[in-house]
Amino acid sequence: MTAEPRILLHNDATARHADRLRSAFPRCDVAECTTYENVPGMIRQFRPDVVFTIRFAGSQGFPRDAMLASGGPRWIANGGVGTDHFGQWDPACTTITNAAGVAADMMAEYMLGGFLHFTLDIEGLRQDKAGRIWRARNMVPLKGKTLLIVGLGHTGRALAKRSRALGMRVVGVRSRPQADECVDIVGGPDDLPGFLQDADCIAICAPLTPATRGMIAGAEIAAMKPGVLLADVSRGGIVDQAALAGALASGHVAGAALDVFETEPLPTDSPLWDLDSLIVSPHCSSVYDGWEDASFDLFLDNLDRWIAGRPLQNVVDPERGY
Numbered sequence: 001m002t003a004e005p006r007i008l009l010h011n012d013a014t015a016r017h018a019d020r021l022r023s024a025f026p027r028c029d030v031a032e033c034t035t036y037e038n039v040p041g042m043i044r045q046f047r048p049d050v051v052f053t054i055r056f057a058g059s060q061g062f063p064r065d066a067m068l069a070s071g072g073p074r075w076i077a078n079g080g081v082g083t084d085h086f087g088q089w090d091p092a093c094t095t096i097t098n099a100a101g102v103a104a105d106m107m108a109e110y111m112l113g114g115f116l117h118f119t120l121d122i123e124g125l126r127q128d129k130a131g132r133i134w135r136a137r138n139m140v141p142l143k144g145k146t147l148l149i150v151g152l153g154h155t156g157r158a159l160a161k162r163s164r165a166l167g168m169r170v171v172g173v174r175s176r177p178q179a180d181e182c183v184d185i186v187g188g189p190d191d192l193p194g195f196l197q198d199a200d201c202i203a204i205c206a207p208l209t210p211a212t213r214g215m216i217a218g219a220e221i222a223a224m225k226p227g228v229l230l231a232d233v234s235r236g237g238i239v240d241q242a243a244l245a246g247a248l249a250s251g252h253v254a255g256a257a258l259d260v261f262e263t264e265p266l267p268t269d270s271p272l273w274d275l276d277s278l279i280v281s282p283h284c285s286s287v288y289d290g291w292e293d294a295s296f297d298l299f300l301d302n303l304d305r306w307i308a309g310r311p312l313q314n315v316v317d318p319e320r321g322y
Contacts, residue, residue, distance in 0.1 A: 008048035012056040039063035054079035084208045099295040103286035104154035110285035111231040114257025143167030148199035151206030208235035209321035218243035236262040259285040
């Protein structure tokens with residue numbers, strides 16, 4: 001690899017990272033771009049070897065064509081985890097890495113928080129407090145419940161570890177099943193129907209790929225145990241949200257925490273807003289103070305590998321989507 005790669009930083013705020021990059025790699029030529037619209041021109045003029053990019057304004061309009069065009073960067077470092085906004089690409093021409101693992105612990109806490117919100121009836125407690133009502137209650141423990149994790153990557157395994165510590169039985173689905181010390185049973189996609197019927201809580205942590213799109217549709221939701229809880233931090237499109245809304249309205253699904261939606265931002269006329277048994281969050285389960293620095297730390301380590309000609313970490317397979 002060249003000892004002096006040209007690097008384009010693409011984010012809505014690049015100055016702090018640019019300073020860190022120039023300090024760590026003073027011989028690199030660095031440029032910055034803070035919009036989607038200016039990326040094609042920057043790539044034509046600057047001709048970067050490497051792009052570090054964070055999807056900061058949604059997938060619509062993301063300049064993937066410019067980044068993946070012939071003569072574009074040889075390596076794209078995606079500052080987040082999901083790479084579905086890149087579609088398909090030729091790995092012989094462009095290497096794409098992601099920041100998988102950087103927010104796994106936070107996303108695991110988000111999902112557990114969602115489950116606890118419903119098992120502890122936090123909303124009911126809030127309403128009783130507002131009405132100055134003192135009523136006897138029984139708490140519902142997570143201990144002894146069965147948690148199904150769909151997707152056992154960094155986030156799924158972080159959730160499994162925490163859930164086992166709470167005494168939950170953990171089962172998981174992944175495309176290529178292999179044993180995990182924090183998961184009682186690991187199965188493949190063919191095992192999903194049986195797992196859905198037994199689960200008290202379901203966590204969706206899988207990447208959005210052609211294989212996972214529509215994985216949790218109406219039939220799968222209908223097959224779930226009555227009173228099940230669901231949390232989704234993956235990507236909109238894996239869970240059929242219209243079918244889920246119906247199941248929440250009927251009470252078949254007792255509660256859900258959704259951080260991802262088929263259309264983002266969630267339209268103001270979406271019926272999801274009106275469901276009391278649904279937590280809506282604005283795709284923020286991976287956002288915490290310092291996450292961008294942690295992602296950039298991973299990029300800097302990979303850049304050192306790139307310059308030295310060593311294998312990169314977190315290379316994404318375009319066929320698998322992760």
